[in-house]
Amino acid sequence: MSETWLIKGARPAGGSPADILIRDGIIEAIGAAGSTRGASVIDAQGLIALPGLVDLHAHLREPGREDAETVETGTAAAALGGFTAVHAMANTDPVADTAGVVEQIWRLGQQAGHCDVHPVGAVTLGLNGRHLAELGAMADSPARVRVFSDDGRCVSDAVLMRRALEYVKAFDGVIAQHAQEPRLTEGAQLNEGEVSGRLGLTGWPAVAEEAIIARDCLLAAHVGSALHVCHVSSAGSVEIIRWAKGKGWRVTAEVTPHHLLLTDALAAGYDPVYKVNPPLRTAADIAALREGLADGTIDCVATDHAPHPAEDKETEWDTAAFGMTGLETALRVVQQAMVDTGLLDWAAVADRMSARPAAIGRLPGRRGTLEAGVPASVTLYDPAARSLVDPALHASRSRNSPFAGLELPGRVVATFLRGRPTVLDGKLA
């Protein structure tokens, strides 16, 4: 495959307009293009060029819940959202807790071809929280697993968490913790606060997240291991992570687009499209999360894309599934919450949505930068566009977007994966 593309006049990471020449899967030149003979030309005036986005946290649901999402539909959604790599969480059925399952997911990703799929391995067998899964076998498999998580559940046993943190040091792995103290959150439905009290929904207190994060930071420091904190949702969590990073400990963290934009007040109508774990919190939490992402306390944005079929959401709040889709709206929400508010420039967006998640995921050959000589994974984005979010138009098999009906800025125009377009003119290529 020898494709040559000339992207004319895009602004790399929001900088001055430049031409980007892509040949044989590599960015050959930025600015002073050499021979452009035979190149397909894209007029990218006014568009931002970003290094292909990397998602550390998505639920692709295959194997087991192909009615909600498949690797094919989930990665199509990812590409349309500007992503060139996604991490597929382990809570599938069967659980991704063996080399066999992670290899299957990895191969499904290769077959789909919309973006790279990096399976996340389960920390414990069957997510049971009691016995370590064969982490080494998953690391050594062709899927090259480096991120391990029981996401959806917390590794709440302190000894098991310590062992997992220690064990993955042997292959430069990282434990991504879903921080939720289980006893404090039995039956929890919604952020514990004014809204949960009024609605009579069982509260999910921020302290249940913060207590686990504090414990895990101390454990990671004690054994000198790498901890990644999934979907940080509260102001208190940001404080604790800032403190741990100040100590020089190997702690990283992510925040979801929905936690950057939406509050628990949306639950007032009991529509479970707003039911998510950890829950939507308050405006004060949003402010702290945005500040944490801006100052680098929170390393990256990760979608926690969690598709569910309609019947799992068209129920009473208590019985509905937790989770929201997010791959196709993530960059637009980040523009709304972070760029249009002046908190991040586009270079910082490139850092938080590509370079840093690639580094945390230990992805080989991905630097998350746009420069001559690197693999040409590029996202072209129009920040001047605006449109209503319509989940019916999404490539995801599920429709549970909390942004439905909201007008958001931006449009992903094109996505290139190692020189090959996966999205052109906002449609799958």
Place this chain on the structure above:
Amino acid sequence: MNRHLISAADLTRDDALLILDTADELARVSDRPIKKLPTLRGRTVVNLFFEDSTRTRISFEAAAKRLSADVINFSAKGSSVAKGESLKDTALTLEAMGADAVVIRHSASGAPQRLAGWVRGTVVNAGDGAHEHPTQALLDAFTIRRKFGRSSGPAPEGRLPGSRPSGGTALDGLRVTIVGDVLHSRVARSNAWLLTTLGAEVTLVAPPTLLPVAVGTWPCSVSYDLDAALPKSDVVMMLRVQQERMTDAYFPSVREYSRRYGLDAARMAQLPEQAIVMHPGPMNRGVEIAAEVADSARSTIVEQVTNGVSVRMAVLYLLLGGAEAQS
């Protein structure tokens, strides 16, 4: 007024007074030998009860029947719901059968609001999880009005000056103390919103474990000390204590709860002379309320049940456009 009655918080002061005044009128009908009105003839009211609550269901059933509505009782037990049918499919079934109103009791907070999105008819919340029980609050307000002589129409004994002869007045200035498991109580929520809307000063008394963490945002005072609150109470409303709260460590033992937050004769003696004692039922005698208190002259517990029918008649009458049907 809204088409549905989901939350007491949705009621304006005028809405609430209209319901209470209407209930006053309908209560007079209940004193007649023939208790039936033709108002809702040909209309269908479905009692959709996902939780066992014989008292509330019978009260709604009596109310609908006295207005001549056709009543269908749908109990979730032994029905298609027990076989896994979703609330939405149940709603669509009722819709297809032409229900004009659905009275729903459900263990999940918000179920009535979800239902209202799926049916064309009127939805009346008969208690949803720990959220609300608006007709209970209305019947409590109705009972308080009667007891303090603020109802409309013929004056009951002990009528206070300042009450209107035609329409009744609100509860301005009355001090209501609600005692018990506020955290899990739909009765407490509905009463807190409604009685405040009607001008009462509401104080919540409970052990700190049984109050929502953000109770400070509610339009109520909060106290942990029942003995301090009682002398300043015109109304004391005792909430039922569920047995499982003890096993979940909300308090150490039933006996300790009863000693600190139960209403016994000695505590009742601290109440002002005119004060009344209320309980939504069913009671745990000897736990939150002593038998001698429940059976005392101050107790309105039996009247509350009677008043429940009149208030529910008023709600169905007003929501189903009974006034228009009659004219």
